[in-house]
Amino acid sequence: MPHFTMEYSANLSELVDIGELCNVVHDVILATGLFEIGAIRVRAIRCDAYAIADLLSQNAFIDMSFRIGKGRTPSEKTSTGEAIFEAVTRHIASLFATPHFALTLEIREIDAELSWKRNAIHPRTRQIGS
Amino acid sequence: MPHFTMEYSANLSELVDIGELCNVVHDVILATGLFEIGAIRVRAIRCDAYAIADLLSQNAFIDMSFRIGKGRTPSEKTSTGEAIFEAVTRHIASLFATPHFALTLEIREIDAELSWKRNAIHPRTRQIGS
Amino acid sequence: MPHFTMEYSANLSELVDIGELCNVVHDVILATGLFEIGAIRVRAIRCDAYAIADLLSQNAFIDMSFRIGKGRTPSEKTSTGEAIFEAVTRHIASLFATPHFALTLEIREIDAELSWKRNAIHPRTRQIGS
Numbered sequence: 001m002p003h004f005t006m007e008y009s010a011n012l013s014e015l016v017d018i019g020e021l022c023n024v025v026h027d028v029i030l031a032t033g034l035f036e037i038g039a040i041r042v043r044a045i046r047c048d049a050y051a052i053a054d055l056l057s058q059n060a061f062i063d064m065s066f067r068i069g070k071g072r073t074p075s076e077k078t079s080t081g082e083a084i085f086e087a088v089t090r091h092i093a094s095l096f097a098t099p100h101f102a103l104t105l106e107i108r109e110i111d112a113e114l115s116w117k118r119n120a121i122h123p124r125t126r127q128i129g130s
Numbered sequence: 131m132p133h134f135t136m137e138y139s140a141n142l143s144e145l146v147d148i149g150e151l152c153n154v155v156h157d158v159i160l161a162t163g164l165f166e167i168g169a170i171r172v173r174a175i176r177c178d179a180y181a182i183a184d185l186l187s188q189n190a191f192i193d194m195s196f197r198i199g200k201g202r203t204p205s206e207k208t209s210t211g212e213a214i215f216e217a218v219t220r221h222i223a224s225l226f227a228t229p230h231f232a233l234t235l236e237i238r239e240i241d242a243e244l245s246w247k248r249n250a251i252h253p254r255t256r257q258i259g260s
Numbered sequence: 261m262p263h264f265t266m267e268y269s270a271n272l273s274e275l276v277d278i279g280e281l282c283n284v285v286h287d288v289i290l291a292t293g294l295f296e297i298g299a300i301r302v303r304a305i306r307c308d309a310y311a312i313a314d315l316l317s318q319n320a321f322i323d324m325s326f327r328i329g330k331g332r333t334p335s336e337k338t339s340t341g342e343a344i345f346e347a348v349t350r351h352i353a354s355l356f357a358t359p360h361f362a363l364t365l366e367i368r369e370i371d372a373e374l375s376w377k378r379n380a381i382h383p384r385t386r387q388i389g390s
Contacts, residue, residue: 018309026311043307047173049148051156053251061171085246099254107244114367116345124359177303179278181286191301215376229384237374
């Protein structure tokens with residue numbers, strides 16, 4: 001944790017640099033100061049088959065899911081969600097100029113009792129940070 | 131919302147038209163009358179690596195996840211799940227004729243407090259509807 | 261159910277045999293004795309776009325999600341998670357020898373009231389088992 005996954009319709013591949021969008025989200029997560037850099041994992045999953053809204057071929061979506069460990073306050077979670085959503089919206093503003101795009105974000109907490117983690121990146125990034 | 135995601139084993143690619151299956155699900159969701167057309171996002175994710183049941187190469191699965199906003203009654207949620215499951219089962223009846231296929235569906239509600247959305251499709255589809 | 265999904269960064273494709281890793285997880289799930297063989301569905305989703313930790317190109321992750329039906333005790337769930345996590349850690353020990361890899365696992369229960377399933381594999385595997 002934190003885990004950020006975007007599912008997107010494949011027709012966006014030619015309109016959006018998805019790797020760059022991952023970087024945008026990464027930077028916002030880091031800038032909140034609520035998450036350690038070594039733990040940030042943003043990724044995207046391309047969906048080749050889909051059926052969106054009124055089925056026009058231009059219809060497209062990005063659906064973002066942010067899974068975090070417990071421990072942040074409600075207002076920290078809200079401000080994090082808002083910051084990510086605003087940054088993504090700004091980055092892909094051209095899509096919102098069309099009547100064919102929809103964006104969503106959901107934050108969900110991970111149950112510490114039923115989760116496990118091992119991170120070999122932390123020792124390196126903590127060293128750099130010290 | 132509503133978000134409908136199917137994960138499926140890649141060996142189904144030659145047996146099922148996954149895009150058509152997305153359309154089948156889309157139409158059932160719309161026919162319930164509980165969801166606005168402009169918000170429906172059905173998609174499929176192909177899983178190239180898998181290990182299913184007793185590991186026969188013909189073993190295959192589709193696992194469907196339906197995430198919806200809060201506000202529907204328990205019976206509305208139940209009838210929606212049943213309608214989708216029945217339609218998909220009917221559409222891929224040939225798979226159930228083999229001893230190698232399993233289908234699942236889970237409905238999960240999205241927490242309104244921790245979700246964000248922006249939809250540029252609604253203004254267009256609402257205009258058509260009026 | 262049970263459904264086991266791994267999301268992984270695409271740069272692992274050349275370092276790990278993901279299909280073999282699915283088999284490793286499959287065998288641990290089966291060995292717990294808590295799940296019927298005909299219901300086990302392990303799969304992996306490759307993420308081609310990502311932004312991990314300090315963005316070094318070698319940074320990589322596997323994030324595992326295990327969705328199970330209700331009915332197991334807390335200690336059964338804990339021991340299952342531990343067994344899977346240990347087996348995967350052992351199988352990909354070489355990755356942990358680098359300062360570029362992170363592994364996570366989350367177990368989540370599926371609500372029986374809002375889920376549906378149909379399994380054509382069970383009759384065959386139950387027959388073999390009897």
